[in-house]
Amino acid sequence: MSDPPSALRALSHRSFLLFFLGVSVATTGQFMQSLAVPFYVKELTDSNFWVGSTAFAVLIPSLFMTPVAGIWSDRVSRKALLFGSFALQLVASVVYLVLYTSDLLTPWLMLGLQFAVGVASGFQWAPTQAMTVLLVPPEDLVAAVRFVSLSFTAGRALGPAMAGLTLLLWGPGPAFLITTIGFTLGMALMAPMKLRPPVEVKREPFWVQLRQGMDYIRQRPAMRLIMGTSFVVAFSGAVFAFALVASVADDVFSLPDGGLGFLTAIFGVGSLVMGLYVIRFGNRHLRSRVEAASVAVYSLGVLLVGATPWLAVGLVGYFILGLAHMGHGVTVNSALQVQVDERFRGRVMSVWLMSVLLGLPLGSLVGGFLGDLVSMQFVLLLFGGLLAALWVGVVLVRPDGFAGLDGGPD
Template sequence: MIVPAPTSALRALSHRSFLLFFIGVSIATTGQFMQSLAVPFYMNEVTDSNAWVGASAFAVLIPSLFMTPVAGIWSDRISRKAILFGSFFTQLACSVAFLVLYTSDLLTPWLILGLQVVVGVASGFQWAPTQAMTAQLVPPEDLLPAVRFVSLSFTAGRALGPALAGLTLRFWGPGPAFAVTIAGFVLGLAFMVPIRLRSSEPVEQEPFLLQFRHGLEYVRRRPAMRLAMVTSFMVACVGAVFAFALVASVADDVVSFGDASLGWLTATFGFGSLVVGLYVTRHGDRHLRSRVEMAAVGVYAVGVLLVGFSPWVAIGLLGYFVFGAAHMAHGVTMNSALQVQVDEQYRGRVMSVWLMSVLSGLPIGSLIGGFLGDLVSMRFVLLLYGGLLAVFWAITVVRSNGFASLDLGSD
């Protein structure tokens, strides 16, 4: 496999199809993650239970986890654009259902869980083709900067969507957040229509389970990929969970200063992510991926512990800014490391395994954290999870030579 040489970061945007793809995915993802906060916010309002909030995240993430490997294999077999279209359209229909049921005052906790399951199935077919399409939209010499832009759209959407949702929920409630999600998917679909994909190498049509097993074996034989999967799981399980599924609980029980708490936490997290995302997109070539990831995981742990330890609101907000910045650096680094090391015929499956690592970590962390939050306190969960992430960081730095394998460019 040939590793693309360094190139101008902005040159990837000169390719019309990639530019349309980047804009469409960015808008849709931002709207999507507005809904991802509006749902647990409303669930918390209706039930006042951390366990119900955790269950709402579990209901969307577990189906997504199981559908992701299917999407990865399909992405290596059929049109990635068609898969993404189907995913966006199904999620659009669910967002319409959320809005109609909410405005009709019919949105009960059990209906929320049911809709979340459908959203989870549909979103499971979103991320693998989104990540894998990049190589079909730009020439090889522009792949690495294009990957960074896709990482920026994905990670920024996960950060800015909840940030905008926090402000929207503060002033107008869940209804407008659902409406913006609908608009995001409509615009995302519109930007996708003119996209033209480059041809890719055909993949041998093996039985589904055999093809997925070959993808897992491909990852297992490569230390850098194994490290990326384990690290992504840990960061999602005991770090990112506080930015998404459990942020409403943190705003309610830990960093609480009135109705504006949720909006400020999510906005601060989003601002930290945006600052680092803009820097990494333009200047990512200046730093080794291993150094960036080592700093990102360590800083992530510090940010979570800051929120857990501090009784002061200002320090809690600082903690969210810190691990928001770390979240973006981690996401871009993992995506870049995998994309430049994977062979094209395995791209969809490898990206699906990576996404499974993230999607398995989030529901596990949210469900356990929600129950522990009710049983002990959410501050205890922050300290426990932050400590676990710090221990993982220390062990990995020693055993994996400071994430050095992430710097590899080929096998």
């Protein structure tokens, strides 16, 4: 029997397959809740600033917990960290469900719960990103990284699509219930997986290790570029697919209750299309060219959504955003995973996640404030312009553009 194609070979490793399935199921439930919360906040308050505040409340603690998780990922079991994060988020989902069904869920209580979810999810992303290398051999790492990105994207597509229909027909309660089921089933699927022992890392004080990780990044221009680009893309682009999608659906397209699921679902479809493409054909393209194209297309998508109140055009714009988001995410993730020294993997991946987690809450607060002060269409056009300026600054002004992303192992 011939070997499976290289793009699919990562799934032939049983533990990685269980990891891929478990994370896909858990994130699907996670995105059900992430859509239900802004939907219910918008319904209760009719305020873009409140919608942005709930995103800020969940993302800021994640920002501060992520470097802790990154350092712990280089010290302790990455599987235990991930399971602990999922278990705490499961408890929060149960509390959401109980309070909602008791008619006790208020905007202030949701802020508090979002903060708790943010603390827990801060321990999710660094071990998720750092675990892949312990599940597959080096020759399958890039393909495995693409599958991990696809698992996140699958949740991003299925979760909102399910949430949109659920919110429209039954409200937030069933969405919170499905989230609890998703975390439970995801952990059950991943329980049997076995990880190779990680490289031993010298145990030093937290701040010493964090500083070493930051110094490691500062000494590498390509990694500095990835961090800066990821922040701007999160602040100016991804914020409309995550934190402010409820505001875009309501203020720009006047969608009915639950209709924001259409935007997030079509974003997920675009991401899935690009994800399947890069898994099959990703090795044919330089990462520098894919990233340059992704930033340009991201800008185009945001500007297109902000340029018209027509839903059909908005759906095209969100599909384009999904394509660009997946292209950008897989490209920078792959570049980091390939180039980083294993001794610094957890810390470097956590700093990258911090750049995203900092951009999203700041973008949600600024965008929500300006959306109430001026309009959400103004915010879309402004942020789309920022993405265009990033593309010009890197591709046309910077001498080597994104070429540093094409490098091999450190």
